[in-house]
Amino acid sequence: MIELKNIEKYYANKGVKSYILRHVTTSIKKGEFVSIMGPSGAGKSTLLNILGMLEEPTYGEYHFMGEDVTAMKERQRIELYRNHIGFVFQAYHLIDEMTVAENIEAPLLYKKIPGAERKSRIADILDRFNMVAKKDLFPNQLSGGQQQLVGIARALVAQPSIILADEPTGNLQSAQAEQIMDLFKKLNQEEGITILQVTHSEKNAQYGNRILTIEDGVIKEDVAVNS
Amino acid sequence: MAKSDTTKEFVVNETLLKKLNVKNPADAIGKIMRIWGSSGPVVGVVKDFNNYSLHEAIAPIAIFSRKRNYENVAIKLEKKEMLATLKKIESTFNATFPDYVYENNFFDESLKGFYETEQIMGTLFKVFASVVIFISFIGLFGLISFVATQRTKEIAIRKVLGASNFELVKMLNSSFLWMVLIANMVAWPVAYIFVKNWLAGFEYRIDLSIWPFVFAMIISMTITIITVTLRSYRAAKANTIDALKYE
Numbered sequence: 001m002i003e004l005k006n007i008e009k010y011y012a013n014k015g016v017k018s019y020i021l022r023h024v025t026t027s028i029k030k031g032e033f034v035s036i037m038g039p040s041g042a043g044k045s046t047l048l049n050i051l052g053m054l055e056e057p058t059y060g061e062y063h064f065m066g067e068d069v070t071a072m073k074e075r076q077r078i079e080l081y082r083n084h085i086g087f088v089f090q091a092y093h094l095i096d097e098m099t100v101a102e103n104i105e106a107p108l109l110y111k112k113i114p115g116a117e118r119k120s121r122i123a124d125i126l127d128r129f130n131m132v133a134k135k136d137l138f139p140n141q142l143s144g145g146q147q148q149l150v151g152i153a154r155a156l157v158a159q160p161s162i163i164l165a166d167e168p169t170g171n172l173q174s175a176q177a178e179q180i181m182d183l184f185k186k187l188n189q190e191e192g193i194t195i196l197q198v199t200h201s202e203k204n205a206q207y208g209n210r211i212l213t214i215e216d217g218v219i220k221e222d223v224a225v226n227s
Numbered sequence: 228m229a230k231s232d233t234t235k236e237f238v239v240n241e242t243l244l245k246k247l248n249v250k251n252p253a254d255a256i257g258k259i260m261r262i263w264g265s266s267g268p269v270v271g272v273v274k275d276f277n278n279y280s281l282h283e284a285i286a287p288i289a290i291f292s293r294k295r296n297y298e299n300v301a302i303k304l305e306k307k308e309m310l311a312t313l314k315k316i317e318s319t320f321n322a323t324f325p326d327y328v329y330e331n332n333f334f335d336e337s338l339k340g341f342y343e344t345e346q347i348m349g350t351l352f353k354v355f356a357s358v359v360i361f362i363s364f365i366g367l368f369g370l371i372s373f374v375a376t377q378r379t380k381e382i383a384i385r386k387v388l389g390a391s392n393f394e395l396v397k398m399l400n401s402s403f404l405w406m407v408l409i410a411n412m413v414a415w416p417v418a419y420i421f422v423k424n425w426l427a428g429f430e431y432r433i434d435l436s437i438w439p440f441v442f443a444m445i446i447s448m449t450i451t452i453i454t455v456t457l458r459s460y461r462a463a464k465a466n467t468i469d470a471l472k473y474e
Contacts, residue, residue: 049468052387054387054467054468054471055468074391074392075391078389078390078391079389081386081387081388081389082388082389083389087387089471091471093380093384093471094384095381095384095385097381106385106388107388107389110385110388110389110390110391110394111389154388158388158389
């Protein structure tokens with residue numbers, strides 16, 4: 001599903017290149033649940049951002065479902081966002097001026113989903129996450145864990161092929177973190193959604209089926225998880 | 228009318244006939260009138276002309292010779308002979324009316340004087356209106372810039388959710404256009420009352436049509452759309468990750 005070849009990202013400062021990522025070559029198949037781990041500053045988030053088209057690599061190839069992402073026009077990228085990629089941010093990044101329901105509805109509006117179906121999908125996912133009572137609250141009225149759930153609901157409601165999650169439990173207490181990791185595992189195993197998460201926590205990484213370790217911008221390790 | 232220095236006959240205007248309830252101008256011809264002690268027949272009827280400024284209604288007018296009023300004389304001058312003629316007029320006047328002081332005014336200047344206030348007011352009004360409009364637009368531009376900056380994070384999030392640049396520009400435009408529409412609705416009645424009152428100071432005035440209001444709305448909306456589109460397009464094109472990176 002995803003092919004990376006020799007991905008590089010550097011910043012040039014007064015002629016000196018500092019590499020964030022180098023020689024990153026890997027592939028991710030549909031249905032995998034991959035955790036990207038490594039020390040701080042190793043380049044994990046940058047890799048995820050490149051996969052999510054939020055940053056561009058300074059060198060290398062990135063193919064998503066067979067298409068070259070770096071050569072894509074604006075139109076095609078938007079199509080990927082609408083139909084294939086769901087992003088979960090560490091900082092949640094909900095829109096503060098909208099209610100929970102409106103936040104979850106947002107990607108559906110851009111997908112041009114008709115009103116009745118939007119309502120039904122939103123109701124469905126609120127129910128699944130046990131958040132129906134909170135649908136008219138605003139993000140600042142929710143706890144961190146609840147906000148993250150809304151962020152995940154928003155990423156899911158568009159039925160993407162892959163979820164990219166940047167330290168999704170980074171700001172949460174362990175109970176809420178467990179709840180979310182259980183959810184991810186369920187989504188991956190029962191619905192076959194490909195999940196890519198950046199995480200610091202070894203515990204979280206055990207929920208997946210593959211661990212990619214990045215150190216100093218290169219892939220140090222690529223192992224399967226023994227359940 | 229025949230040349231004379233005594234009141235022998237009258238020429239009247241249409242308004243005078245109207246006031247006297249004479250429907251047909253032809254009926255007035257030959258009728259005897261008496262004004263200020265002198266009587267004579269009406270020998271002609273002239274079309275109405277504005278004898279006062281447009282602020283006032285046309286008066287009923289009777290035109291006749293009268294020696295006692297010769298201190299007021301209207302003279303048509305040949306341009307080429309103007310200087311010489313003016314000198315001749317002055318000496319003739321002084322000879323005829325030694326007790327009066329000679330004074331002359333050019334009629335076009337007098338006419339201009341009627342509307343001097345309006346012209347000054349008109350210029351002042353244009354200047355101040357331009358300043359006010361300019362200030363409002365600065366306010367609008369500032370507000371647009373502020374809102375676009377404030378919503379940068381929201382724009383970046385929406386991009387990740389699949390919004391196109393066009394949809395983002397449309398989103399920002401609609402909120403501003405609403406505001407401009409409401410501003411127009413508030414301004415229209417106020418402007419209407421103001422202009423109606425000013426026009427009421429003129430007996431002879433144009434009708435206030437809908438067009439100035441419509442143009443004001445079109446122009447304000449157009450400028451808003453252009454500004455918002457430019458500014459929000461810039462915000463939409465900005466690097467998504469920069470808006471989302473720093474928390």
